[in-house]
Amino acid sequence: MSAPVWPELVAAVVLAGLGLLLQSPRTLAGDPLAHLILAATAAALILHRLRERSPVRAGSPWSAVVLAVCGAVLAFLAPLAGGLRPALAYIALALVALSLIAAWRGGRMAANLAVPILVLYVLVPVLPLFEAALSYPLRRLSALLAAALLDIGPDAVTLHGTELSWGTLKVSVTSACSGLTLLQNLIWVAWWTVLLRHRGFVTRALHATLALPAVLAANTLRVVALAVMARWLGEESLVGPGHVVVGWAAVVLAVLLFLALEHLFPAVPAESDRPDTRSGGRSGSIGR
Amino acid sequence: MIASETREMSRPAFGLWPRVAIVVVALALALAPAAAWIVGTWGSSPLDAWGWLFFAAALGWGGLVLALGLADGHPEGLDPSGWPLLFGFVLLAGAGLMLDVRLAGALAGLGLGWAAAWLLLGGAAGVLLLPSLLVAALGLPTIGFLLDGAWRGLGLPAMPALVLKAGLALVLLLGGLMLVVLRRRGRLPLPGPLQSVYGVALVTAAAALTVAFNPPTFGPPLALAEDQWAFGRWYGAEIQAAPSEQRLFADSRRLSKRIYASRDGARVSVLVVESDDVHDLHTPEYCLSGSGWVIGKPESGAPVSPAGGEALPLTAAAVEITAARGEQRLAGVYWFSSASRSTPDLTGLRLQSRLAPEEPFALYLISAVVPAGASARTPLIAFLREAPWLAAPRGAVDDNG
Numbered sequence: 001m002s003a004p005v006w007p008e009l010v011a012a013v014v015l016a017g018l019g020l021l022l023q024s025p026r027t028l029a030g031d032p033l034a035h036l037i038l039a040a041t042a043a044a045l046i047l048h049r050l051r052e053r054s055p056v057r058a059g060s061p062w063s064a065v066v067l068a069v070c071g072a073v074l075a076f077l078a079p080l081a082g083g084l085r086p087a088l089a090y091i092a093l094a095l096v097a098l099s100l101i102a103a104w105r106g107g108r109m110a111a112n113l114a115v116p117i118l119v120l121y122v123l124v125p126v127l128p129l130f131e132a133a134l135s136y137p138l139r140r141l142s143a144l145l146a147a148a149l150l151d152i153g154p155d156a157v158t159l160h161g162t163e164l165s166w167g168t169l170k171v172s173v174t175s176a177c178s179g180l181t182l183l184q185n186l187i188w189v190a191w192w193t194v195l196l197r198h199r200g201f202v203t204r205a206l207h208a209t210l211a212l213p214a215v216l217a218a219n220t221l222r223v224v225a226l227a228v229m230a231r232w233l234g235e236e237s238l239v240g241p242g243h244v245v246v247g248w249a250a251v252v253l254a255v256l257l258f259l260a261l262e263h264l265f266p267a268v269p270a271e272s273d274r275p276d277t278r279s280g281g282r283s284g285s286i287g288r
Numbered sequence: 289m290i291a292s293e294t295r296e297m298s299r300p301a302f303g304l305w306p307r308v309a310i311v312v313v314a315l316a317l318a319l320a321p322a323a324a325w326i327v328g329t330w331g332s333s334p335l336d337a338w339g340w341l342f343f344a345a346a347l348g349w350g351g352l353v354l355a356l357g358l359a360d361g362h363p364e365g366l367d368p369s370g371w372p373l374l375f376g377f378v379l380l381a382g383a384g385l386m387l388d389v390r391l392a393g394a395l396a397g398l399g400l401g402w403a404a405a406w407l408l409l410g411g412a413a414g415v416l417l418l419p420s421l422l423v424a425a426l427g428l429p430t431i432g433f434l435l436d437g438a439w440r441g442l443g444l445p446a447m448p449a450l451v452l453k454a455g456l457a458l459v460l461l462l463g464g465l466m467l468v469v470l471r472r473r474g475r476l477p478l479p480g481p482l483q484s485v486y487g488v489a490l491v492t493a494a495a496a497l498t499v500a501f502n503p504p505t506f507g508p509p510l511a512l513a514e515d516q517w518a519f520g521r522w523y524g525a526e527i528q529a530a531p532s533e534q535r536l537f538a539d540s541r542r543l544s545k546r547i548y549a550s551r552d553g554a555r556v557s558v559l560v561v562e563s564d565d566v567h568d569l570h571t572p573e574y575c576l577s578g579s580g581w582v583i584g585k586p587e588s589g590a591p592v593s594p595a596g597g598e599a600l601p602l603t604a605a606a607v608e609i610t611a612a613r614g615e616q617r618l619a620g621v622y623w624f625s626s627a628s629r630s631t632p633d634l635t636g637l638r639l640q641s642r643l644a645p646e647e648p649f650a651l652y653l654i655s656a657v658v659p660a661g662a663s664a665r666t667p668l669i670a671f672l673r674e675a676p677w678l679a680a681p682r683g684a685v686d687d688n689g
Contacts, residue, residue, distance in 0.1 A: 061482045061483065061485075061486055062482070064486050065482070065485055065486050065489050068486065068489035068490050068492075068493045069489050069492075069493075071493045071496070071497070072489060072492045072493035072495075072496045073496075074496075074500075075493060075496030075497045075499065075500040076496045076499065076500070078499075078500035078503070079499060079500060079503035079504065085500070085503060088500065089497070089500035089501055092493070092496065092497055092500055093497055095493075096490070096493045096494070096497065099486075099489075099490070099493075100490075103486060
């Protein structure tokens with residue numbers, strides 16, 4: 001017996017709508033469009049996964065209770081957590097939402113929705129905070145790796161914080177060169193990629209984690225390229241279109257690196273090769 | 289939702305009415321510690337007046353449910369699905385005692401009575417008596433103020449708290465009628481023990497989330513240097529507090545009201561209430577709503593932050609308010625301050641009183657009233673800029689030597 005679709009649709013709209021309400025309009029509509037794409041992807045996944053016809057499953061009262069209790073504990077702790085309060089409050093809300101899903105549609109459905117709900121309710125709202133914390137480490141790592149690469153050449157390279165001294169040239173790896181914008185955009189590219197190319201949470205999570213080294217490698221090469229460009233063409237070349245071209249090339253490189261890393265994981269059989277065991281006979285789902 | 293289950297109850301040896309008597313006694317005992325506060329506030333606060341009507345309506349509904357025999361079918365012993373509810377209300381009572389929140393204690397008292405009814409009379413009676421619990425809760429002090437705040441928070445047009453409470457009570461009783469119909473048709477969902485546990489967990493989580501998303505805020509302490517009667521273009525004079533203010537703050541240690549006037553005709557009122565007991569302090573919305581003012585949204589639309597910013601030139605964590613009464617327009621700002629910190633909300637006040645019980649608190653309300661069409665915020669900001677500020681309220685400084 002199949003469940004009627006409309007209750008799932010209403011629930012999905014409510015869940016996605018609540019998640020979108022949590023977003024800061026300034027963050028979503030502002031410079032980092034990546035945030036908006038991430039939020040929209042999560043909302044679409046919630047809608048997609050809940051609306052799929054599936055046999056009616058009984059709720060999982062115990063998992064619902066455990067999730068609700070965890071949510072309550074985190075929410076009570078949130079006001080005491082200082083700067084982590086928003087993150088804890090958002091996690092608590094996500095857990096309560098998942099507990100409602102577990103109570104209504106069972107623990108399996110809650111597990112299916114866990115990632116998009118956590119992304120929509122927790123990751124996107126706290127991403128600016130996360131990025132602020134990540135900015136300096138990324139700058140420092142990129143500068144360190146770029147210095148090591150440039151040191152292979154004829155002149156010695158010294159590094160002070162995030163400033164490279166290469167002969168008479170000084171290159172500062174500023175916040176704008178930290179690779180954060182690259183990372184913001186690669187997160188949603190990575191998410192879509194792992195959804196479409198892999199099955200199973202562990203494989204998807206492992207591949208998605210490799211977005212970070214891909215960004216780091218691409219950004220390091222970008223810093224090296226800019227330093228070489230400044231050395232050969234003069235420092236004024238850093239404010240010209242060459243800088244933009246190198247930036248775009250780094251984006252392409254990061255994406256290609258990430259896609260190439262897919263080969264570290266076992267191949268996934270094509271949809272047509274696998275028997276479809278779900279009711280309704282649908283296939284091609286990105287929600288499994 | 290979790291699948292409901294229907295349990296067949298056998299005829300008990302211990303009849304219905306003795307059980308009802310035990311429930312009534314349990315309810316009375318659980319409510320007894322809060323009774324004086326509840327009855328006293330019904331008589332002193334305009335926002336809480338007529339609270340007894342809601343208690344009467346709740347009793348009437350409960351009586352109706354029992355008289356119609358709708359609660360028949362109670363268990364031989366105790367209904368186990370009532371235990372989680374009892375536990376939940378015991379937790380609420382504990383939290384109320386720990387944080388010294390009288391409303392939580394009173395709500396827990398009502399809830400313990402309801403949970404006792406669930407245990408003794410069975411799940412059907414518990415579900416059917418839920419409207420009684422909620423309608424009685426509407427009669428508790430402070431609920432009208434909270435409802436009024438929530439209503440304004442939704443951006444809905446102002447409405448007297450009594451009308452809001454009455455409307456909500458009507459909706460709850462209509463919901464109760466629907467439950468009665470379901471009971472008559474044998475389709476009333478009866479939660480089992482696990483569903484009760486989940487219900488308690490969910491309500492607790494909802495309460496916790498409310499706190500998490502509206503945490504108490506604190507700022508540095510701030511007080512007015514009250515011995516300076518002339519500063520900048522302002523001259524001050526002590527005046528008699530209004531009878532309603534005297535009634536509301538009757539138990540406080542000091543009640544001071546002064547008017548400051550400027551040479552260009554602007555007038556600003558300063559109300560300072562000091563108390564050792566945080567229960568003596570109220571937010572000004574409470575008494576303003578009770579004396580006919582309709583609370584509105586601040587003109588700036590921006591919250592007052594400890595940094596002051598563009599909102600108001602203050603260092604304290606404060607709240608900006610506006611209100612209208614006939615042709616009068618009010619703009620004001622208030623905060624509670626102790627020797628160590630300021631806070632704009634009652635939650636912060638209670639928390640601070642627990643963290644530093646030896647520190648007395650003072651409420652500062654600074655307000656300007658102008659005719660409709662003029663900006664009350666202009667004299668308010670001018671006064672806040674020129675007033676002589678101290679780092680801590682007078683009482684706290686005196687007490688600490």
